[in-house]
Amino acid sequence: MHIIDKLAQRIERVNNPTVMGLDTQVSHLPKEFSALHRTPAQGILAYNRALLEGLADIVPCVKVQIAYYEMLGLEGMEAFSKTLKMAREMGYVVIADAKRNDIGATATAYAAAFFEKGADFECDILTVNGYLGRDGIEPFTKYAPEKGIFVLCRTSNPSAGDLQDTGGDEQDYARMGRLVAGMDGKVGDLATAPQRVYERMGCLIEDWGKDTVGERGYSAVGAVVGATWPEQSVALRKAHPSTFFLVPGYGAQGGTAKDLAGCFDAKGGGAVVNASRSLLAAWQKQDTDDFVSAARREALDMQKALREATT
C-alpha cells in the first residue's frame, strides 16, 4: 500500500495528525522507573514500549530519532531496532529520523538498511537530506510507494536560514509563489529562476516525488517543514500541493498550532506534526509519575489544538 495513503488513513481513523517523537533520553524517565532497569538503553526501551502501548488508539505515527540511541552505542542501537520493530507490530506508521544523505552507491546501502524487509532498522519512512541532489535520492525512491522519505526543506531550528534562506530576494520570493502556481507544477522550468535555497529544495522534492503520487494526491517523497516558520510554510504548501509535510518544532521548540496551520491542506490533511519532549516528559509538567496517562492527556490536548487550527 502507498505509505502516505496508509498514513492518511491512520490519521483519519484516530482523527489526529500527531506524531509521537521518541527522542527518548534517560532524563525523560521518572527515577523510580529508571531504577527498575539495568542500563539506560533498557530503561529507554521499556519507556518507549509503555508509551507505544498506551497511545496506540490515539496517535497514528511515531518518529524515532536515531541520535539518542546512537549516543548509547551498540546497546542503544539495539534499543533503536527493537523500538522500530515494536512500533511497526503495533500498527504505527514508523518514521526513522536519521536524515541520511550520500552519493548514489552509498545511498543504496542506506536504503537497504532502512527499507529492506526484515532488516534490523526497517521503518516505513526515512528522513533524508537532499543536499547531494537526485542521485542521492533515487536509491530510496526505488522502494516507493510502499516506503517513503521526508526530505529536509525548511528546518525548525533558529539557524535554519544560514543556508536555507540564501539566494533570491523578497521580490523573487513573491514571484516564485506565482510562478509555481501559474506553471501547474512544471518544476523543471523553475530551475533557473532565482530562489532561496529552501524554495529550490521544495521544487526538487516535488520533482523527485512526481511519479509516486498516491490516491490521496500526495507523493511518497515528503518535505520536512518546521512549525516555527509560518510564512514559509504557507508559501511551500501553496507551491507544492502534492508534497506531504512532516512538521517538527511543535511545543518545546516554540511552534504553536496556529503557526503551523498553513502546512495543512483545505481538508485538514497533507501534514503530520511531531512532538517529542512535550509528550515524552509530559509527566514532569503535570506533576505525576504516571507518564503514560500524562502523555495521553498531552496528545489529546495537541489533537484538539491541531484540529481547531487546521479544520
Place this chain on the structure above:
Amino acid sequence: MHIIDKLAQRIERVNNPTVMGLDTQVSHLPKEFSALHRTPAQGILAYNRALLEGLADIVPCVKVQIAYYEMLGLEGMEAFSKTLKMAREMGYVVIADAKRNDIGATATAYAAAFFEKGADFECDILTVNGYLGRDGIEPFTKYAPEKGIFVLCRTSNPSAGDLQDTGGDEQDYARMGRLVAGMDGKVGDLATAPQRVYERMGCLIEDWGKDTVGERGYSAVGAVVGATWPEQSVALRKAHPSTFFLVPGYGAQGGTAKDLAGCFDAKGGGAVVNASRSLLAAWQKQDTDDFVSAARREALDMQKALREATT
C-alpha cells in the same frame, strides 16, 4: 593535540595524503576469504583488520563509511565500532563518514556518539552536512580542536549541482573569488553577496572553524570537496586558505590526481584524498587473491600520482 595538525604530521611522516576508505562490502572479498567467516559482518571486519595492518606504514588516515555497516544491521554496527577502534589503536587518524545533521539538541547527541572518549563509535573526525546552519554545527565544534568535522561543500557525485550550483551566476562566481581574497577572510561581509549554494557553504564552513585554526594554519572544521570538480575546487582552495579539504571521488568515481591538484596548497598540504573501491578491490584488477599486497601497490601508485600532481 589539534586533529588537523595531527593529520598533517602523519601525512608528512609517510609522505602520502591518501585516505583508505573502508566502504567494505562482501563483494570486495575474495571468495576463499569470505568462506573463512561465519557472517558477512565478520568477514568484513577481518578484511578491514588485514588491510589496516598491512597499510599502516604507508597510509595515514582511514575513512569508514557507516552505510555499509548499517545495511548489515546490529552485527554490522558492531563491525563498524570494532573497525573504528582497531584503526585508532593502530595510530590511524580515523574519519567516520556518517554525514550527520540535525537541530542543536539532537546534534549534541550525535556529537556524544562520535566524539565522547570511549564511546562505541568514537572517531577523530566526523563528516557532517551543514544544511541546518550554525546551531547544528556548534555541538560538534565544542570538541574541537581535539576532534574535527568535515562539512559537505561540493560533493563528488554527478547530481551535486542540483542544489549546490543554484544561486549566483558566472559573474558572481568570479566576483566571489575576488571578494574573499580582498576581504582577508571577513566571511560575515559576504553573507549578502550573490553566491552559489556550495560557495555560500564554503563561507559558512570557514566561519564555523575560524576560532579553531591550528599550528599548520588549518581549522578543525574542514570541507568535503569532490575530486570530480576541478574548477570549483581551485576556486574554493583560493577563497578559503584556512579550510582543510577531504577529497572524495578519486579513482573509481573518475577523479584523477590532476583533477584534484587544485585542492592542495602551495606546499602540497591542506587536503587528503579518499580512495575506497580502488584500494578495497585492488586484487580484482591485479588478478591475485593477495588483497593486502594489491592494496599496497595501489596505495603506492596513488601516492606517486598525488605527489607528482601536488608538489
